[in-house]
Each structure stands twice: as structure tokens, then as C-alpha cells.
Amino acid sequence: MTATAPTPLPAQYDPAVVEVALYRRWLDAGYFHADPRRVLSGERRPFSIVLPPPNVTGDLHVGHALDHTIMDILARWHRMSGDEVLWLPGMDHAGIATQTVVERQLARDGKTRHDYGRELFVQKVWDWKRDAGGAILGQMKRLGDSVDWDRERFTLDEGLSAAVQTIFKRLYDDELIYRAERIINWCPGCLTALSDIEVEHREDAGELVSVRYDGVTAPGEEPWSVVIATTRVETLLGDTAVAVHPDDPRYAAVVGRMLRLPLVDREIPVVADDHVEPEFGTGAVKVTPAHDPNDFEIGRRHGLPMPTILTEDARITGTGTRFDGMDRFEARAAVKADLAAQGRVVAEKVPYVHSVGHCSRSDDVVEPRLSLQWFVRVAPLARAAGDAVRDGRTRIHPPELAARYFDWVDNMHDWTISRQLWWGHRIPVWYGPDGAVRCVGPDEEPPGEGWTQDPDVLDTWFSSALWPFSTMGWPQDTETLQAFYPTSVLVTGYDILFFWVARMMMFGLYAMGPERPEQDVVPFRTVALHGLVRDQNGKKMSKSRGNVVDPLAWIDTYGADAVRFTLARGANPGSDQAIAGEWVGGSRNFCSKLFNATRFALLNGARVPERPVDRAASTAADRWVLGRLDEVVGQTSALLGDFQFGKAAEGLYHYAWDEVCDWYLEVAKVQLAEPERAEQTREVLGTVLDTVLRLLHPFVPFVTESLWTALTGGESLVVAAWPTTADTAGADGVGDGADGVGDGGHPDPDADTWMADLQQLVTQVRRFRADQGLAPGRRVPAVVSGADGHAAVAAALTRLEPAGAGFTATATVTVALSSGTATVALDTSEAIDLGAETARLDKELAVARKDLADTGRKLGDEQFLGKAPARVVDGIRARNTKAQADIERLTARLAELGAAGAAS
RNA sequence: GGGCGCGUAGCUCAGCGGAAGAGCACCCGGUUUACACCCGGGCGGUCGGCGGUUCGAACCCGUCCGCGCCCA
Structure with missing residues (x-):
């Protein structure tokens, strides 16, 4: 470095004028750029972090600010330590969110995406991205993120799209991707399938309605019936059975017999199924296989029909009843009313609080729906992801949170990856004549005439899961990949453990597996988890609560450094912090x-x-x-x-x-x-x-x-x-x-002792001055004794001045130092406030007496002396001696004051 | 219902077996030649309740109460 003469500093520091210019200078100097050759040549150790990609529609919120502050601390620390640091930035394309933003724009002109067609619409989304997307990247610069901007990536970039297609093809060929008709989470607002983690469960106040289904009777037979309970009474229209437990004596006689489905007037059987909970409700459950995951399983086991009775936007359809065309909630009320009119509602709990799934994007109530979708068979991938942590190839920090990770990867359902959207990676599967299906790899030409491509796109997370290596050039074996994969650490909130970590682990292990030694296959060596940022009362921030803070406003007011330091200071591994x-x-x-x-x-x-x-x-x-x-x-x-x-x-x-x-x-x-x-x-x-x-x-x-x-x-x-x-x-x-x-x-114990003595001396004199109301700026003549080596400095720090002619001590302060008692005689030029001083000394005396009693009791205890370690016993003994000395000193001072008081 | 975590000063949190701490807030005093975005001094806690282990418990164990989160 070039040493020049130090420059003088202005009278005040103003972050606003300094920060932007400094960041510009760092960029111009290229400090944040990572060079893989310095790693491959052995010159430097690598340190790499990929930024968990923020959403292209998003703004920097305070959670990001924490996440980025932590990553930047690590990156800068390692850079200064001589490592070659790669911190790789970028964004994901956020399929649903982005498409919704652009569709909303079109709606202002009364248009829908269908008015433009797929190709033109996607072009419009790219236009939006160019003009308005990625605000967060500029905000990261305000924070000071030392990311390598030369390597900024976007999940829909050409290279990353090739990675997506590559891994899709591999998984498909390995039969780890399949297409099937299953019950999936369907958002009637977004009109697409969702995966489990895009559904948020919440306690909502609904209703629990008990309905009587009448049995089909033989001529002359006594009437019989079965009562079921449901929170979604409108789904009755799609029932194809009622199920009971096979060992339930209440229903043994009716298993196999038929019931008449109310309102629809269709006959459905009573089936016996092990999975029915006899203790719940009446022990009989209605079965709607096309609109409930459990019912779907029952339907499969018993070969039941699975009619779909809801449209994609959740209106009743195909039941041949007056309810067809009604919205599901409208139908719920109407169906209940009709059932009540027939006297079939035998009980009703309103409100009935139960867990309801909502779309994490639109907040619509998610509808389970039987649907043909693409899935990842996660079992083998999830097992590998769990094993990598179990055998220590990836370390989760803090370790307590590993339990949460295992809980997830060990119980993962197959992952629904198809989305009924246009914005995203289109599924590279083509359908030909006579049901032919072809999955096309990145280097292959799509089949021609007579073939059509699957219309769906992939879940955004599918591409995000490749982020740790797709951003480094995979499937090409690049220098960047060789130098910086596996990444050193993934920093994220524990609430995102399922989203990022589990999926990146699964795909990292799968994609990199064949090419590397086992230790080097994991996407990150360490996962460092932090908590949520909450408001000043420890409440979770949310728009509805109105307590969301804007880190950029704080940066404007206090500077980026202040925001960063506050977040860093509150960051304890894995636990939430208030701000x-x-x-x-x-x-x-x-x-x-x-x-x-x-x-x-x-x-x-x-x-x-x-x-x-x-x-x-x-x-x-x-x-x-x-x-x-x-x-x-x-x-x-x-x-x-x-x-x-x-x-x-x-x-x-x-x-x-x-x-x-x-x-x-x-x-x-x-x-x-x-x-x-x-x-x-x-x-x-x-x-x-x-x-x-x-x-x-x-x-x-x-x-x-x-x-x-x-x-x-x-x-x-x-x-x-x-x-x-x-x-x-x-x-x-x-x-x-x-x-x-x-x-x-x-x-350096001598120096530490010297300093502790100085602090003791100075603090005691200051305290005396404050107690006596001596103006802080006033110089007081004094004679200090018993504090060799401290006197001059102590005098300066307590605004004492040397005693001159006519010095008359009006007060004395004694201070216990390591080497004995120091005495400071002061000439306050007036009588001191005896009451204040006596009260002070009494208080200190009380403390000393209590300590003498406490330590004395311990020292008289044989058990303590016998069992406590010598170090502790010595400590207690020293305290005891100190307490005795303090008591003597304070008692003597009080006696003097009493004498002085009596004399005056 | 299952699992995890948390209850320490007014607020937010450290401390997790040997004398109760920090930041912010609060009170008193202050134009001390870096800083009032400051300096000095101070107030404030049966460490959620009850039992147990230990010479010794905020800290370990049990139990109860109250909060929070995740998964059903």
C-alpha cells in the first residue's frame, strides 16, 4: 500500500456524503471480484457464499438487511484474512409473483394474458423486469454488500436455464421425475398448483356441520342412517362413499350397504377403512376423493369414482344440481340451507376454529384438487440430503436446528413441480402422436411436426435449488466451479430452512455426485441460521400489524453502518432479535x-x-x-x-x-x-x-x-x-x-492491576464529588497519598489540583487499592455535606458487612472447604479479607465524620 | 394432537454450576481544549411458581403456569 500523509478529518461525520462515494470507489477498484485462478494455483484459500436469491419483484426488507449484513461480515472478514472471496449475487424469477404483477398491469387496460398469447406475454414480463424489476440490487449497494457484481445471475438466464433442463432430463431418465394424477394444493386465485411449502396453515373460524345420510332400505326394513361431520359441506356434492373403521361395532352392520347422498340423490357405499379415526366425531367420515388428500387415498384403496366438482376457479360444476356455477363459499351456505330445510343438519358448531391452508402468495384458501401434474420423487434425494448432515459433510449451525432439518427431509412428500403459469422454465417434455412422450435435453432438438410441448412451467424453487452450482457455470466444469464449489457457508433464516437448504442439498448432491469425491459434493460446508427480525416489542413484523420497518429509511437517517451494526449486535445464532x-x-x-x-x-x-x-x-x-x-x-x-x-x-x-x-x-x-x-x-x-x-x-x-x-x-x-x-x-x-x-x-497482570487501581481511585473521587454537589468543572485542591504512580493521572481525570498555600483539608476520601488504602484529602473550602457522605459510607459499609457474613459462613462450612475447588476457596478468602479491611476503613471514616459533626 | 424454543432491570436481550450484566429508557449534575450523536454520577432485579440434586443453582433435573414457532 502507498502511505501518504494522513488527511485531516472534518468536524463531523456524515454517512450520507461518505457511503455512496466509498461504495463506488470499491467497485471501481474491483475489490469484490473473485478470481478462481488464485485459488486453483494454490495462492489463496477459497471462501464462497452464494446469496440466497431474492425475488425479482421484491424490495429489501429488514430481514434481508440482517441476512446480508451477516454475509458481508463473513465475506469482508475472509477477504481481509487473505482468502479469495466469492460472494455471488442474483435473483430468482418468482414465477407466480412476477406473473401476477404484470397481469395486474394488463388488467388496468382491461386485458388478460390470453389477449396477448404466451410469447408476447412473456416478452412483456421481460420488459417489466428490465424497467422495474430488481430494485433490491440497488438497495444492496446502499447496505454495502461486497458482492461480485460481475457474476450477478438470474434464474431465467440462458446458462441457468440450461442447468434446469439438464437436471430435469437426468432426473427424468433416472425416473425421479414423473407425471401423475394426484391430489395437489390448488390456488383458485393464482390458477396453479402449489407445493406443500407454498401453503400456509392458519387457524380460521369456520363451521363444523353434522349431516344425516339416509340408508337405502329394503322394502319393509326399518329406516337407518349415518351421521357425518364436515367443515366443507359443499364437497358433499362430490362424495362417493362414507367410510368407517372396520372394527367399529356401531357400523359393523352397515358396511357394504348403500346410502342415499343428500341433494344429489346418488347412491354411495359405506366402506370400511383402517385409516378412519373412530374417536373423531361420529366415527363416520364422508369421502370426496377428488377434493381431499385423505379421501383420495381411501378412494384409491376402495376403487371409488373420483368426480371433480369444482372448476379451476373454485365454482361448483358437473353435479347436475342447482349449485352448479356457484362459488365454493356461496355453495357452502346454499348447500347447508337446503340440508337444513330437509332436516338433515343434526348439529352445527359455529364458529369452529380449525387449520385452513392459504396460498402464500395470494392468501386464497387453497383447494385440494385432483390434477395431472409433474412430481419429483424425493425419497432417495431427501435421504441423501439428510445423510450429508448426519455424517457431518454439511454442518448446521447452531446444531440444535438440525433437528428441524431432519424433521423435514425425513418426512418429505413428493414435490409438485409443475405450475400452470407462463413465466418460468417450460417443462422440456413433448407429447407426440399415440401418447408418445419425449423429454428433451439441453443439447437436443425438440421433435417436430405433430408434437406439442407441455404447457406448464417449473416451480421457481426447482431452479433456485440449483443456485449454488448453476450460478457457477454448471453443467460446464468451469474454473469458478472448481475453485468455489462447495460453497463455504449458506446464510439464511431458520424459517427458510425448508425452502433453500433442503432443496439445494437434494439437487447439489444429485447433480454434483458423479463428478466429485463425496466430501466435495455438498452445496455448502456450513449452513448458518439466524432468526427473524422483530419489532421493538418482540412482535413479528407484518403488513396487517403495520409494524414493518423500512431499512432504507433507517439508512437515510442513520447511515448504513448504523443499521448494520445494530443488526449484527443483536444477531445471536438461531434466535430472533428485536430492533x-x-x-x-x-x-x-x-x-x-x-x-x-x-x-x-x-x-x-x-x-x-x-x-x-x-x-x-x-x-x-x-x-x-x-x-x-x-x-x-x-x-x-x-x-x-x-x-x-x-x-x-x-x-x-x-x-x-x-x-x-x-x-x-x-x-x-x-x-x-x-x-x-x-x-x-x-x-x-x-x-x-x-x-x-x-x-x-x-x-x-x-x-x-x-x-x-x-x-x-x-x-x-x-x-x-x-x-x-x-x-x-x-x-x-x-x-x-x-x-x-x-x-x-x-x-499483562501488572498493567491490568495498575489500571484497575486507577479506575477505582478515579471513580471513588468522582463519586464523592457528585455526592457533594461539587461542580464537575471545578478544580479542587487535594493531597493524594498511598497511590504512588497513580496520583498525577488520577488528579487530571478527577480535576484535582495540587495543594497550595493555605490548604486545609475539609474532607477525606479513602479508596481500597490492590496495594493498600489510598487517601485523598480535599480542600472543598467549605464544610462538606455530612449527611450525604455518611449515607454513602453507610451504604458501602452495609455491602461490606453482607459480604463478610456471606464469605464467613462459607469459610466456616467444612463441606464447602472440603469439596469446593481450591481456586474458589481462595477467591472467597480474598473477599473475606477485603470485606474486613473495608469495614475497618469505613468504620474509621464514619467515626471521624461523627467527630467532625460533633465538633462543628 | 406431535415436536422445538422461550420466560433475567420499564423495553429488548447476554450470562447457563462458584460475588446478578449490556444497550435503550429513566433521575441528578455538567459549554472539562475528540465527541451534547457527549461527559460524570445514580436509581432499578425474591433471574415465571413450586419441589429436587449439590458444599453451592439464574444456570442441572422434575413439575406447574404463561408465551412463541414449526408440523399434523
Whole structure:
């Protein structure tokens, strides 16, 4: 890097003027571009992440902001650590959502997609994508995402489409894709099939209606009947049986006999089936095979007819009743009314709260529907996906959430992949004369005359599942693939575990399987799961609740760094976090603090030394702050390696603000005023800030970049080296252990003790001043004794001044230090507030007495002495001694005050 | 109904076997030559209830209560 003279900083930091320009500079410099050759040549280790592709119609919401912040922290950290980093961005084509957006536009002109025809409509969707799609990509730039824009991908790109066709053909040839007539989830709003995970179950208030079906009687026979209960009474029109449990004595006599289906006047049998729950309701269930998955299975077992009684948009059809043409909900009321009129409604529960499936896109109530669709036979794929985690080839973090993953992959149903849409990858299957079927691979010509292609497209997830390798050029064996697959980590919310992880695992293992050693087949080595972002009261954000926050508004107000830091700080693996604007303000304050601290340091000539600071020649405060820096360096790397972003951020926040700013900078002011200390202090300041800014860069890239380039004159923090303890620790041989002075990142107990004593001394004097109402700015003459080596610094930090002529101590503060009691005699030039001081000392005395009692009790307990480890016993003993000393000291002070009070 | 998780300061959360912590909020004082997006000081908790294990429990076990999520 080229070192130039540090540049002065403005009076205030304004993220708005800095962030956009910095991001532009990073792009121009090409820092985010990944070069596979540096990996293949062995020059660098690879680190790769594929961005779980956001939806092309979507905007950046706060959940993305968290997800991206975490990925960016990892990417920047690894980049600084010398890895070749690929973070690959892109979007999916979101079949239903995108088609709906464009159809809505057409509807404004009173048109439908059918007015344009398939080809023209798809062209219109591409137009929309070009003009209005992908807003999220620009928003990612605002956040600072260090993605490789040169490799941006879209699931409908040519290359990715070839990948889709390739894997479809392979699965088809392996008989892992099949076409069949099954009950699927049908959305009457979107007019397409859905997979299980696109259906959201919710407790809705419906009704449970019990209806009497009369038996068909022989002449002269007693009338008999069976009562069934249903929440969807309109489906009665499609019933083809009533089922009971074979061992249910109540119905043994009627199994095999016929019932008269009300309203339709069709005869249906009573069948016996093991899967009927005798305890539920009356123990008899109506069977509508074309409109209920369980009933479909019963229908198959008993060879029942399966009439479809609903149109695609959920209107009654083909029943030959007056209900034909009615919407399903209208029909529900009408059917019930007619049944009631016939006296067949024997019971009714309204409201009856039960679980109802809704379309995750349109929120319409999903209708189970018998339909001819394409499916993936998931059993072998899902087993492989489970095994990869079971045998550790892919690690789920935090590990507790693996249970959820297994729960899903071990119980997965076959996946419905056909969608009755136009926007998407069209199924590469052609139908010819006489029922001939041909699946066409990517390099094959479609069959010609007399053949037609399947009209459906594939589920968007089908192409998203290929994302970890299709984006890298698969099925071509590219350098990118060789260098960066398997990806290092997939970062996503635990709520998306089923969507991304399970499917990407299945397809990754299947597609890459034949070509690689087993260890290298998985799509990601680690899956790092984070939680949901909630509002400030811990409530889930939702449009209906009106508590959705816009991360971009926060970026405008507080800066991207502040948003990122807030999210990072709250990110504990696998658990949800709450967020509020005020808290983002707190992070903005932290960024300002860093700015001001660096500004102060630069104004005082701080510089980064060529070689590590010589600790032997340093003050205790220098050694303390450097020793703590070593610890923070080690701790931050360790926590990042364990995905503990919240703790890493917290540790840096605490060190930078509470230790460096509140204590070291204040001590540094004193040292800078001493000619023989000033230069050393400038180097320590430079070292500490240089390192802290490096450590913070992955979290808050913008402010750290501005400050670091100003401080060091370096090119960019993006490509600066990640600190190690070897960088910061002095290699000067001091710290052989004899004097307890640390070396090479080891703790420095002497310096720590010195600092703890200083903090104790300063805090006690400040507290006295506050209790006594002494104005903070007022200089108070004082004599400090029993605190050698601390007196001058402590005096500066507590605004004490040397005693002059006529000094008369009006008050004394005693402070327990490691080496004994320090005494500060002050001349407040007036009588002190005895009440306030006595109350203070009484409070401290009470604490000391309680501690003496607590520790005394333990030390008198044979069991404790015998069983507790020596380390603990020693600790208790030390506390006991300390409590005794405190009591003596405080009692003596109180006695003096009593004397003073009596004398005055 | 099955499974998982959570109840710690006003709010959001760390801590998960040896003296109760943080951020934000709140109260008092402050133009201390980096910072009022600040500085200094302070208030605030029978760690959901009850039992058990242990020399010792916010932390381990049981049970109950209250929330949340996923799958039926």
C-alpha cells in the first residue's frame, strides 16, 4: 500500500456524503471480484457464499438487511484474512409473483394474458423486469454488500436455464421425475398448483356441520342412517362413499350397504377403512376423493369414482344440481340451507376454529384438487440430503436446528413441480402422436411436426435449488466451479430452512455426485441460521400489524453502518432479535464516537509505527490498552469463526467505547502533555485505532474505511490485512514472566492491576464529588497519598489540583487499592455535606458487612472447604479479607465524620 | 394432537454450576481544549411458581403456569 500523509478529518461525520462515494470507489477498484485462478494455483484459500436469491419483484426488507449484513461480515472478514472471496449475487424469477404483477398491469387496460398469447406475454414480463424489476440490487449497494457484481445471475438466464433442463432430463431418465394424477394444493386465485411449502396453515373460524345420510332400505326394513361431520359441506356434492373403521361395532352392520347422498340423490357405499379415526366425531367420515388428500387415498384403496366438482376457479360444476356455477363459499351456505330445510343438519358448531391452508402468495384458501401434474420423487434425494448432515459433510449451525432439518427431509412428500403459469422454465417434455412422450435435453432438438410441448412451467424453487452450482457455470466444469464449489457457508433464516437448504442439498448432491469425491459434493460446508427480525416489542413484523420497518429509511437517517451494526449486535445464532429506530440511533452514536476518537488522535499526531510499540518502554496504561487489544483481536476472530456476530460486535463496542475512549484517551491526554511520553503515546494511539478499525470494518465498513485511510494513508481497509495478535504484541522479549509483564499477546497482570487501581481511585473521587454537589468543572485542591504512580493521572481525570498555600483539608476520601488504602484529602473550602457522605459510607459499609457474613459462613462450612475447588476457596478468602479491611476503613471514616459533626 | 424454543432491570436481550450484566429508557449534575450523536454520577432485579440434586443453582433435573414457532 502507498502511505501518504494522513488527511485531516472534518468536524463531523456524515454517512450520507461518505457511503455512496466509498461504495463506488470499491467497485471501481474491483475489490469484490473473485478470481478462481488464485485459488486453483494454490495462492489463496477459497471462501464462497452464494446469496440466497431474492425475488425479482421484491424490495429489501429488514430481514434481508440482517441476512446480508451477516454475509458481508463473513465475506469482508475472509477477504481481509487473505482468502479469495466469492460472494455471488442474483435473483430468482418468482414465477407466480412476477406473473401476477404484470397481469395486474394488463388488467388496468382491461386485458388478460390470453389477449396477448404466451410469447408476447412473456416478452412483456421481460420488459417489466428490465424497467422495474430488481430494485433490491440497488438497495444492496446502499447496505454495502461486497458482492461480485460481475457474476450477478438470474434464474431465467440462458446458462441457468440450461442447468434446469439438464437436471430435469437426468432426473427424468433416472425416473425421479414423473407425471401423475394426484391430489395437489390448488390456488383458485393464482390458477396453479402449489407445493406443500407454498401453503400456509392458519387457524380460521369456520363451521363444523353434522349431516344425516339416509340408508337405502329394503322394502319393509326399518329406516337407518349415518351421521357425518364436515367443515366443507359443499364437497358433499362430490362424495362417493362414507367410510368407517372396520372394527367399529356401531357400523359393523352397515358396511357394504348403500346410502342415499343428500341433494344429489346418488347412491354411495359405506366402506370400511383402517385409516378412519373412530374417536373423531361420529366415527363416520364422508369421502370426496377428488377434493381431499385423505379421501383420495381411501378412494384409491376402495376403487371409488373420483368426480371433480369444482372448476379451476373454485365454482361448483358437473353435479347436475342447482349449485352448479356457484362459488365454493356461496355453495357452502346454499348447500347447508337446503340440508337444513330437509332436516338433515343434526348439529352445527359455529364458529369452529380449525387449520385452513392459504396460498402464500395470494392468501386464497387453497383447494385440494385432483390434477395431472409433474412430481419429483424425493425419497432417495431427501435421504441423501439428510445423510450429508448426519455424517457431518454439511454442518448446521447452531446444531440444535438440525433437528428441524431432519424433521423435514425425513418426512418429505413428493414435490409438485409443475405450475400452470407462463413465466418460468417450460417443462422440456413433448407429447407426440399415440401418447408418445419425449423429454428433451439441453443439447437436443425438440421433435417436430405433430408434437406439442407441455404447457406448464417449473416451480421457481426447482431452479433456485440449483443456485449454488448453476450460478457457477454448471453443467460446464468451469474454473469458478472448481475453485468455489462447495460453497463455504449458506446464510439464511431458520424459517427458510425448508425452502433453500433442503432443496439445494437434494439437487447439489444429485447433480454434483458423479463428478466429485463425496466430501466435495455438498452445496455448502456450513449452513448458518439466524432468526427473524422483530419489532421493538418482540412482535413479528407484518403488513396487517403495520409494524414493518423500512431499512432504507433507517439508512437515510442513520447511515448504513448504523443499521448494520445494530443488526449484527443483536444477531445471536438461531434466535430472533428485536430492533427499533432508537437502537439504530445508538449505533450511529457509536460510529460518531469512533470518528471523534480518531479525529482527536489525529489532531494529536497519532501514527501507526513501522514496528510494534516497545512495551518495555511503555507506561502501564499503554501496556494495559495494548494487552486488552491483543485479547480483543483473538476474541473477535474466535467469535466470528463461530458465527457469534452479536458477541463479537458487543466486545468491540465495549472495548472501543468503554476502554479506549473512556479511559485510555483520557490517560493519553496526560501522557501527550509530557514530552518524554508523547511520541510513544502517539504510536500506541495509532496502533490501537488501526487495529480496532480493521476489526470493525466487516461490521461498519464505511466509517472505518474513511477513518482508517485518514489515519494510515493506506489504500483501502477492504484489502487490508485482518489483525492477528502477532501484529499488535511487542516482540521485544519483555515479559519473561518474572515481572508478570505480558508478551506476545499474553495478559499483562501488572498493567491490568495498575489500571484497575486507577479506575477505582478515579471513580471513588468522582463519586464523592457528585455526592457533594461539587461542580464537575471545578478544580479542587487535594493531597493524594498511598497511590504512588497513580496520583498525577488520577488528579487530571478527577480535576484535582495540587495543594497550595493555605490548604486545609475539609474532607477525606479513602479508596481500597490492590496495594493498600489510598487517601485523598480535599480542600472543598467549605464544610462538606455530612449527611450525604455518611449515607454513602453507610451504604458501602452495609455491602461490606453482607459480604463478610456471606464469605464467613462459607469459610466456616467444612463441606464447602472440603469439596469446593481450591481456586474458589481462595477467591472467597480474598473477599473475606477485603470485606474486613473495608469495614475497618469505613468504620474509621464514619467515626471521624461523627467527630467532625460533633465538633462543628 | 406431535415436536422445538422461550420466560433475567420499564423495553429488548447476554450470562447457563462458584460475588446478578449490556444497550435503550429513566433521575441528578455538567459549554472539562475528540465527541451534547457527549461527559460524570445514580436509581432499578425474591433471574415465571413450586419441589429436587449439590458444599453451592439464574444456570442441572422434575413439575406447574404463561408465551412463541414449526408440523399434523
